[in-house]
Amino acid sequence: MTDLGYQPEQAAVRGLLLAVGEELGRPVPPEWKAAVTAVPRHHFLPDRVWLEDDDGALRACDSHIDPERWFQAAYENAPVVTQVNGGNDPDDEDDLWPSSSASSPTMVVRMLEDLDLRPGLDVLEIGTGTGWNAALLAHRLGPEYVASVEIDPAVARQARASLNAAALNVEVICGDGALGWSPGLPYDRIISTCAVRRVPKAWIEQTKPGGIIVTPWDSPMLGWCLLKLTIERGQTHGRFSPHSSFMLMRNQRTNLRIFRDVVRDGQRPGRSTTRLSPWLVGGNHWEARFALGLTLDDVWTTWEHEPDVPGVTTRLWVATTDAGSWAAVDHDGEQDDRFTVWQFGERRLWDEVEAAYAWWEANNRPGPARFGLTITEGGQQVWLDDPAEKNPFRHLKGALDVAELD
Known part of the structure; x- marks a missing residue:
């Protein structure tokens, strides 16, 4: 130096x-x-x-x-x-990450x-x-x-x-x-x-009973929180805390692009409308996005501004990490209470987003500190407020077992 x-x-x-x-x-x-x-x-x-x-x-x-x-x-x-x-060394000075x-x-x-x-x-x-x-x-x-x-x-x-x-x-x-x-x-x-979407099994196995693991947490929707875990015999548990952003562990990263990996010629999406603003899902409402990330687990978003689509000024894309299902929510630049939705794939993805957002509001808009994670031999599971609440998302339509993270 x-x-x-x-x-x-x-x-x-x-x-x-x-x-x-x-x-x-x-x-x-x-x-x-x-x-x-x-x-x-x-x-x-x-x-x-x-x-x-x-x-x-x-x-x-x-x-x-x-x-x-x-x-x-x-x-x-x-x-x-x-x-x-x-x-x-990048070929283009403007192509830095x-x-x-x-x-x-x-x-x-x-x-x-x-x-x-x-x-x-x-x-x-x-x-x-x-x-x-x-x-x-x-x-x-x-x-x-x-x-x-x-x-x-x-x-x-x-x-x-x-x-x-x-x-x-x-x-x-x-x-x-x-x-x-x-x-x-x-x-x-x-x-x-570095942030993780799955807590590696080796970390738990290499920590003494009563020991502590501290790691940033990430979901495809949002990387924003810390997770502090305590190791106990038979299970590991801990809570989240807000306000952190770290690079994702390299072997857990995905490199997905909408027009390269997800949307393809010949797909015929279904059309509907929604009153849920895309900015509440893909904008700066961090607590909502964190909860949606936990709830939906494998869903990510990206914005497309000024798409080459008549009558559309802004489009929010929502897709699964396996690139099998997607939704697009369009804003015409005028209406802010109704938006056109296009959905394709085995999952009605925007319907899942709406259900997850409604669940979040019905539970008084919980922030990260109300969520926790328990890890057992059977996998990783999110809970809200009480570890005994094994699946807080079980009532969501179209989101079966979404709290299972492993």
Whole structure:
């Protein structure tokens, strides 16, 4: 990493801790304040990062070319993209997508707090990334109590070098995080810095009874929450909490496009109308989208603006991840209380969406904190308010067993 020792590092760290505390609504706990102070974030960023410009597009920022902007990004209370396009040079500068990043410091502290750490506990981290999170863990517990798995060889090498330079010689393993790391088991805690749609069985098997797993959660509809699980003999259970967004674990990702994978020539969709606004389903109503993601499990959405369809200004596409069923909801640019719906496939997908949304409203619009997850040998199951409520979605028409997540 570039040596920017001349920069006002201490002031930057103090400013970052104040920003994190403000977002948390309380001061950063002393043990994590000490770790953030002792392990400067900029020592773990690569010399080249990618930052959003005024139009929201990613643009490279190099510490050798623009050290002030690079250093400023290191101490903003925000995520920083540290790799694009899987580490490959893009053919087009405008065709960039983030493939690795440094998480928001507030989110880092939140997740570390959720681990409920104390000296002597062994921790496995899934997704080393820059190594900063592992460094904070190592400062708190000692490097010998921390192991970290990273799937990308280049990212793993960079993180290992940064950790060694900080004299925090955490064991960094290049491998598939979904498999955990069996040579070090059992662990008291597992923390994942990538989101999952299924909690890998290996994580549960490698965690001691009474141990804790903290991971971001994702559904095809929305990745937005954290999940904190407690391991018990025979079952694992925990609750969700809101406001997080992480990249999905690589082996759980799907790469679907409506006109490449879903909609095909010769399909004859049925036509109907709806009063449910597509913006309530595909817009910024995060709590509704989170609940729909849990309820429908395999459904995703995407917008098409100004489609080449007479009388249609905006269209919301809804499809299943197996590309077998889809729906399109059209807005004519004028009416906001009635929309045309097209549906194709074995499932009447928009009917399922309407039923799920009505269920969410009938249950007083529950937020993420009211939902939980139980994992047994039989699979994973979502519940609302009470773990004894094994299938809160059982009354939904056209959504049989939608709470079964495995």
